[in-house]
Amino acid sequence: MSQERPAPDRDGLGLRADCGSCFGLCCVALPFAASADFAVGKDAGTPCANLRPDFRCGIHTRLRESGFRGCTVFDCLGAGQKVSQTTFDGRDWRSHPGTARQMFAVFPVMRQLHELLWYVTEALARPAARPVHGELRRALGELDRLSGGSAASLIALDVPALRADVNALLLRTSELVRAAVPGRRRNHRGADLIGARLGGARLRGADLRGAYLIAADLSRADLRTADLIGADLRDADLRGADLTGSLFLTQPQLDSARGDAATRLPPALSRPAHW
Structure with missing residues (x-):
């Protein structure tokens, strides 16, 4: 083999x-x-x-x-x-x-x-x-x-x-x-979630491709294995959020958001200095 x-x-x-x-x-x-x-x-x-x-x-x-x-x-x-x-x-x-x-x-x-x-x-x-x-x-x-x-x-x-x-x-x-994620996986592809209150939301394995998450409250949200390609995270609150294994998340997306020491990141990305 x-x-x-x-x-x-x-x-x-x-x-x-x-x-x-x-x-x-x-x-x-x-x-x-x-x-x-x-x-x-x-x-x-x-x-x-x-x-x-x-x-x-x-x-x-x-x-x-x-x-x-x-x-x-x-x-x-x-x-x-x-x-x-x-x-x-x-x-x-x-x-x-x-x-x-x-x-x-x-x-x-x-x-x-x-x-x-x-x-x-x-x-x-x-x-x-x-x-x-x-x-x-x-x-x-x-x-x-x-x-x-x-x-x-x-x-x-x-x-x-x-x-x-x-x-x-x-x-x-x-x-x-994302098919390996158990349970229902939310589809918010391209959705307008500007300012949305999603604190603590279960978004594991969610499709957030191209979603507008500007100033959204994602604090403590479970974003493991979520597809974040092209998602606009400007001023999004990621304090305490779990982004472990998230798909296609980039450093510029993180840098445009707000987080803290409790935010869990994929290993390839760095915690922004301004958090």
Whole structure:
């Protein structure tokens, strides 16, 4: 009997942000609007006023108190250094201004590829999803190949179609994993649960894909094995909640929520410093 191959290593795939190897792409390529998350607004392709000549943030240690909370919940998942050091071979947009427009266009594409790689690696680490591991490994290989392509090939990618194909595998993974949860599993896929009072709720194995949980009370909720892909957890109260084994939860989702020392997290994620 053949043994199950180990899940791919996220560090080996470069899915951890290394800001020291990036040309401040998230501070330039992406737009943001003046709001509760950003003290000021700026257009895509315009450097943030806080970006220093060495591509470091001048207010990195005090982003929240300076009105840039949105920056603290963004994670490029390694896309920044991949574009900077691989796609453009270490040529930065300041020293080589002719690369700027193309580099800024590639960055959000690479970010989506790395997000899909992150989800696929998680799916491959789920023993219950073994029936689709073969397809997941093929998808991972293709995503990795595409991410190493030229700037022109990356810009030309049909990202929505690619996401749709991968999402079908992630949805199948979710169904296989959650099928093992006993009892009734709630379906709140895409639901408007903004401000909902769900303190102590039994949401084990629930489908919360794309749900709007902004400012929802999820304190002490049982979210074990719940599918949280794309769920909006901004300002959600996760104090004392159990997120053990939750599916497709990311660090930015956690960083945008509120929790405490009693919140139980999946091992791959870190407790936000502001909790």
